Each structure stands twice: as structure tokens, then as C-alpha cells.
Amino acid sequence: MNPFKHVRSQFHLTTSLRTKKLTSFIHLNPISYHSSTESHLNPQSSEWRERALPKLIKLTPLLNNLDLINGKLINIHDKSTVNDEFLLQSMHNFKSIATSFLAYHSIIESSSTSGTPSLCLNKPTYMEPLTLNSLKKVCDILDVSAQQRKLVRLAICPQITHHQIWTRALEEVLNQLKIKLGINDHESIMTRQIVVNCLMFLDDVISYDPNSTSWMRLAPTKKDSDFPRSAKWEDFLEMLNDLIICLKNEEDFFFYVTKLESMKEGLLQIKDVIVDKNNIGYKEARHQESLVQKKLTKSLGHSSRCLFTLLLYYLYGGVGDIEVDICCWFSEGGKCNNYLCVGKILTFIDEKMVRREVKKLDRAIGVIRFVYEMAEMKEVLEVRGHLWGVGCENRSVVYRGNKFFIHGIGM
Structure with a gap:
């Protein structure tokens, strides 16, 4: 001992x-x-x-x-x-x-x-x-x-669960993983592709062109087949689960599996939230972003590694423990x-x-x-x-x- x-x-x-x-x-x-x-x-x-x-x-x-x-x-x-x-x-x-x-x-x-x-x-x-x-x-x-x-959590959560902090923290984890895959010359084409798809998903969520008028588009109705199904965080969660399965037996990726597992805790809480800004109205997009913040604030407790990762990114722009x-x-x-x-x-x-x-x-x-x-x-x-x-x-x-x-x- x-x-x-x-x-x-x-x-x-x-x-x-x-x-x-x-x-x-x-x-x-x-x-x-x-x-x-x-x-x-x-x-x-x-x-x-x-x-x-x-x-x-x-x-x-x-x-x-x-x-x-x-x-x-x-x-x-x-x-x-x-x-x-x-x-x-x-x-x-x-x-x-x-x-x-x-x-x-x-x-x-x-x-x-x-x-x-x-x-x-x-x-x-x-x-x-x-x-x-x-x-x-x-x-x-x-x-x-x-x-x-209780005071600590009530004071910190509204600051660090903001939609932009959440998405940027996820992006930071995946970008580090992408670099690590390149350095190690990882042979799994599937692993690389999942990381790329996850980053593309986040890029669609984060990026917004102020010159575009797409935000004025009305939300599609169920009968409107011209619009594809609006993406949800559940889609990202499925890709993350596949990524964890691909890496969980790789010792060199232990840190990233740990981080992905911690961020998964937050994804489980917001999996039903819509993220596709191109297919919903501007006001609805802002509403969905506020839902992310509210759900994360409500669900992530003191012992949450996901919450602490968001705090690290909020303070330092990094995610390492x-x-x-x-x-x-x-x-x-x-x-x-x-x-x-x-x-x-x-x-x-x-x-x-x-x-x-x-x-x-x-x-x-x-x-x-x-x-x-x-x-x-x-x-x-x-x-x-x-x-x-x-x-x-x-x-x-x-x-x-x-x-x-x-x-x-x-x-």
C-alpha cells in the first residue's frame, strides 16, 4: 500500500x-x-x-x-x-x-x-x-x-457550457487526435475517416457566413421532401462511439479515448438537439444553441470530467488534464x-x-x-x-x- x-x-x-x-x-x-x-x-x-x-x-x-x-x-x-x-x-x-x-x-x-x-x-x-x-x-x-x-457550480456552468465553448472543446480533442493519428501513421482508414467526418460535422455547426441568407429560410415541414433530415447531436454521438471502439485497444491513444469518453457524457444529454443551421430558421438555430447550454448546465455535476474539460478549454484553450x-x-x-x-x-x-x-x-x-x-x-x-x-x-x-x-x- x-x-x-x-x-x-x-x-x-x-x-x-x-x-x-x-x-x-x-x-x-x-x-x-x-x-x-x-x-x-x-x-x-x-x-x-x-x-x-x-x-x-x-x-x-x-x-x-x-x-x-x-x-x-x-x-x-x-x-x-x-x-x-x-x-x-x-x-x-x-x-x-x-x-x-x-x-x-x-x-x-x-x-x-x-x-x-x-x-x-x-x-x-x-x-x-x-x-x-x-x-x-x-x-x-x-x-x-x-x-x-453549489455556488461554484452555479457560477461556473453558465460560463463554460456555452454552445461555442462546447463545440470548440470537442474540436480541440479531435484535432489533437487527428495530429496523433498522422504522427503514428495509424493504419486504420476507418478511424481516420470517422475523425474527418466528426470535424466536418463540427465545422457545419460552428461556421456561419454572415453574407448568407440561408438563415432566413423557413424551417422545413414534414411534407417537404426537398430538405434533408436535420442533423442532431445524436449523429455525432454515434460517430464518437464508433471512434472509441476503434481506439480503445490502442495504448498510444489512451488519453484520447479517456477524453472522448468524458465528452460523450455531455453528448448523451443533448443528443436530441438539432444542429443543422442550413435547414432550420435563424431563430430556431439560436434556440437549439441555448438548449445545449441549458441541458449541459443542468446535467453535468461536480464530478463530471466533461464539465472540467469545458472549464480547461474556457480558461486555457486546451483540454489536457x-x-x-x-x-x-x-x-x-x-x-x-x-x-x-x-x-x-x-x-x-x-x-x-x-x-x-x-x-x-x-x-x-x-x-x-x-x-x-x-x-x-x-x-x-x-x-x-x-x-x-x-x-x-x-x-x-x-x-x-x-x-x-x-x-x-x-x-
Whole structure:
């Protein structure tokens, strides 16, 4: 059992009690990669660190250019899935050992000005890889109450379920998939054709020529055979189902299948809505667009990945979920304040990787702050981004007005 599963304490603890609680938790749940000799050692001890650090150093070159995404081992350069159980277990080991270091050391000492910080265990603490893929997860991190979660959803839904956001988010997923199919030289002609047809469908929905008078055309009657049947989102849903079937056994397309499945949740709610603007009147087309927004707003709940995908596109124009390795609250001077740390543990750090991961952490910080504001929380929230790597120098970088701290893991 991983010792850093989501830990939540229901009462306030003093700094010394927090340390004792976390130490006891590790002793009761030894990390699987420790030998029987190491399993009883306190990760605070120098003996444990002396044995664990060489393992991190040894694993670092082995896991170069790899990372965990949605539980899968992914090559960060071409986004391909690496099907190697040894490397996958090695990555879990690397993250677990590194997290043990960070749990017992001043992981943000270089950014702290008010003394050594300590974990705030009376608030949600995540010390293992975590995928931000729903509003529920973000609200869990922020410890948002049930009443406030209702405020969040009521505030966010009307903004992100707009017809244009919905169609553009779908288009973004399919365009990324189309590129991936080209890179992998996918042999399935059917798969390519379905993607093309889906994009053509969306193009008809999104595009509108202001010089055209087609919007003035009256809606066809049942007796009028000159007009083809008006398309519905159900047609798109059928193509999406076929696309998922074609890709579900392809490891390299795991991310896209996951995203298509999440967007399918919204399609099931609006499958009866008409989308063909050429065959219905202008006012009817606007009415159908408003139906999309109303149905999605009503049906997509806090745990909906579809809703979160729409939020990501609304905020950043992208649809990729956000991966973090650590997300925890800290207290300084014995007081639990609104200081949230989000971070990634990397197998290697160079300038390109720093820029890449800083952008991801910036998105995580942006989503967390956005939800916090929508929840109308009274206290000021401070979120700091951190990156850790073996052998790197401690420093900081600024991106979009946010400061991110880079730390070396060592003795």
C-alpha cells in the first residue's frame, strides 16, 4: 500500500503531533520497494536517507524523459505509452522515495521567510501523483463545503457550457487526435475517416457566413421532401462511439479515448438537439444553441470530467488534464494559513523541462484560484508552485506573474 494515500485528519494537531502522526503512518504502511531492513527505519533518520538517495540517483537516468499521466507511463516527447512493467514500477518507486524526502524536510525552505514550514494535516494532503480532472477534486483540495460547491457550480456552468465553448472543446480533442493519428501513421482508414467526418460535422455547426441568407429560410415541414433530415447531436454521438471502439485497444491513444469518453457524457444529454443551421430558421438555430447550454448546465455535476474539460478549454484553450505529484497545505509559525503547495517531482530537469512543467503548474494554480474565487471564500489564498529534481540547483523562475521554486533532492 502506498503510504501517502490521501490523508485527512478531522481535528487540529500541534506541529509535534503532526510529525508523530505522519511518522506512525509510514511505519504502519511501509513502502513496497523498501527491503525488510529499511522498512522499519524512520525517513527522518540519516540512515534512511543514506540508503534511499543512491536509489534516486540510480533511477534518474533510467526514467529520463518519462512521466506518469493518468496512471500510465508516458514518453513526454511523443506522448506515446510505454508498456514496460519494470519501468512503471521504477517510476512509482522513484516518486515514493522522493516524496518521503519531501515529507520530512523543509521542501520550501528557500521560499519561506517566516521560519520552517510544516505540513498542515488537518487539511487535505495529497503526497502522491494526482490528476486534476473534475471540479470535485479541486473542491476536495480546497476543502470547499457542500453549500459552497453549489455556488461554484452555479457560477461556473453558465460560463463554460456555452454552445461555442462546447463545440470548440470537442474540436480541440479531435484535432489533437487527428495530429496523433498522422504522427503514428495509424493504419486504420476507418478511424481516420470517422475523425474527418466528426470535424466536418463540427465545422457545419460552428461556421456561419454572415453574407448568407440561408438563415432566413423557413424551417422545413414534414411534407417537404426537398430538405434533408436535420442533423442532431445524436449523429455525432454515434460517430464518437464508433471512434472509441476503434481506439480503445490502442495504448498510444489512451488519453484520447479517456477524453472522448468524458465528452460523450455531455453528448448523451443533448443528443436530441438539432444542429443543422442550413435547414432550420435563424431563430430556431439560436434556440437549439441555448438548449445545449441549458441541458449541459443542468446535467453535468461536480464530478463530471466533461464539465472540467469545458472549464480547461474556457480558461486555457486546451483540454489536457493537469497532473501534480504533491498538493498540500502548510503552516508557518505553528499556524495553519491559506498557503497551498502544488508541485511535480521530475526525473530530470533542464530548461526545456522547466518551461514545460511550469506552464502545467501555472494551469493548476489558475484552476485552483478560479474555483476558490467562485466559492466566494473570504480568506486570501496563496498558491505556490514547486519542482523537485535530483542534483539540480535551488532557484526560482517567474511565469505570468507567478513565482515557481525549483529544488534539488539530496542530503
